[in-house]
Each structure stands twice: as structure tokens, then as C-alpha cells.
Amino acid sequence: MARNLTERIEANQPLALQAGEEQQSQPPSLQQQIRNMESQFKLAMPRGGEAAQLVRDALTCLRQTPKLAECDPATILGGLMSCAQLGLRPGVLGHAWLLPFWNKDHEWFDNEGRKRKGAHVAQLVIGYQGLVDLAHRSGKIASLIARTVYENDTFDVDYGLADSLVHKPVLKGTRGKPVAYYAIVKFQGGGHAFLVMTHDEMVEYCEKNTKSKGKFGPWRDNFESMAHKTCVRQLSKWMPKSTEFARAIEHDEAVRVDITPEAIDRPIHVEVDEDDPNVIDAETAEPDAGDDQVTDAPVDYYDGVPFPEGE
Numbered sequence: 222m223a224r225n226l227t228e229r230i231e232a233n234q235p236l237a238l239q240a241g242e243e244q245q246s247q248p249p250s251l252q253q254q255i256r257n258m259e260s261q262f263k264l265a266m267p268r269g270g271e272a273a274q275l276v277r278d279a280l281t282c283l284r285q286t287p288k289l290a291e292c293d294p295a296t297i298l299g300g301l302m303s304c305a306q307l308g309l310r311p312g313v314l315g316h317a318w319l320l321p322f323w324n325k326d327h328e329w330f331d332n333e334g335r336k337r338k339g340a341h342v343a344q345l346v347i348g349y350q351g352l353v354d355l356a357h358r359s360g361k362i363a364s365l366i367a368r369t370v371y372e373n374d375t376f377d378v379d380y381g382l383a384d385s386l387v388h389k390p391v392l393k394g395t396r397g398k399p400v401a402y403y404a405i406v407k408f409q410g411g412g413h414a415f416l417v418m419t420h421d422e423m424v425e426y427c428e429k430n431t432k433s434k435g436k437f438g439p440w441r442d443n444f445e446s447m448a449h450k451t452c453v454r455q456l457s458k459w460m461p462k463s464t465e466f467a468r469a470i471e472h473d474e475a476v477r478v479d480i481t482p483e484a485i486d487r488p489i490h491v492e493v494d495e496d497d498p499n500v501i502d503a504e505t506a507e508p509d510a511g512d513d514q515v516t517d518a519p520v521d522y523y524d525g526v527p528f529p530e531g532e
Contacts, residue, residue, distance in 0.1 A: 262305040299477030300345040315350030347473040349450040359463035367404040367449035372397030404452035416456040
């Protein structure tokens, strides 16, 4: 019997070795690829950043948004590298989100090295809180905040020599419907600037700068949050900017596949298919931002995707 057992073990050894070789030949999972990037994240992060925390945040994003696992891994790693270089945390603190899209023109290579076209990609969306955090890093900002004005609030704006803004929210009774949004920045050493957009102007901005016209995605689900972010972005034209803040504006709603540090200055923006009504929002890229075209995945593809929540 001992001899038979030995023979069976020896007979099974080639099968075990073959299984081990096959396992080793399989590409690492997306989770493992993210873990393997920890040392590179650490080198890319601003001083004080924790690469291990970024990895944990990324893995949490994958659990909360399972559809990210269907994306080209290069776009996931690229988006995370942008977060590392900007010092933002994906999926927490309102800093940034990785959202899945279907891009019919995205080119990639399969495990056998064959070139393919069309894939899900991960788009980095910078949040309102992320922009505020980055603005403070310039060292020239004392405060930066965005608010909503309701129809029963007391609100007055003077863009003349006084350049003043008065907002007194009603404390009793209902505040009514939103009528305007504004962002105001105070500078170190004195001085301030602000920008106001009416609700109608914000709706017009949404319809002009998003192909979905606000029918899908964060503009539909969290209009106020997107309005606050838009005010900060528009106000940033008159704000002193840190390098990180300027880069964040460029990388907002971009797709990155290159994880080299220099790629932070070469964001690739995507534009959704204008003829497809079932799209997730992506603000229209600037004229020189590239010509990647995106068509949407099946109608139920975005079910369960956690879009940015209101601030």
C-alpha cells in the first residue's frame, strides 16, 4: 500500500507542477496590481501622504463600485496615480471618485498581446472638497467655501466698487427652492473674491457642458454638489493656484493610462456620445483636450454606481 501511495504521489506531481505553472502564468488580479503599486504611489505623493491608506481607499472603491473591475486596469492605476500625485483620497472625504465608463475607441492589449478597441475605462472626478483642499495648499487662501441661496433667504450682490455680498438664510419656516449658488474666497493678507450663478444659469451650464443634459449621473443625483464645484472652478480664474490645484482642474473628469510621473501634465479627457440618451455625465472637454469619444454601456450598467454625494 505504501508503494501504491508513493506511485500515486509521483504520478500527481506533474499535474501539481502544471497547475502551479498555470497559476503563475495568470496575470495578477486588479487588487494585487494596486497593492504592487504602493511603493510607486509613495514616491509620487506629496510629503506626509500615506501610500498604504491610498491602497486601502482604492480597494474600498472596488468593493463599493464592483463595475470598476470591468475597466481597463491601466485606467484604474492611472487614476490612482493622479490621486497620489495630487494628494487626494479616492472615494472618501469628498476628494475624488473613480467612475466607470464605456469608451468605444479606447485601445488596449489583451493577455496574448493582441490590440483591442473598446473597453470600460475609469474616469477620475475631482470633488468639491478636493478642490477646496488643494486651493488651501497655495498658502495664499484663508478660506474658500460654496453655498446655496434659497428663495426665502435675504441675498444681495454688488459687483460695483463695493464688491460686496450679503447672504442671510431664513431661520424660521421653509427656505424655498434654490435660486442661486456662489463661492467666495478670502485671501491671506486681506481681500476677497466671489462668483455667483443663478439656478437658471447653472441649469444652462449643465445643459451646455454635459452631453446628458443633466438627465443622468451626478448632475441629476447631486445637483447642488456639482453646482458648488462649478462655482469653485469658475472662481478659480481669479484665485492664486498651487501646482496641484491647477493640475486637479486639468485632470477633473479625465482618463489616464500612463502611470509615469510626467503623465500628470498630459490628461486625456473623454466626451460622451451626444446621440446616446443613456449616458453618465462628463463635462465637455476644452477645445484642446483631445478627441476621445465615449458611448455608453447598457442602460443598467450604472445601476449601483455611487455618484458623488452632496457636500
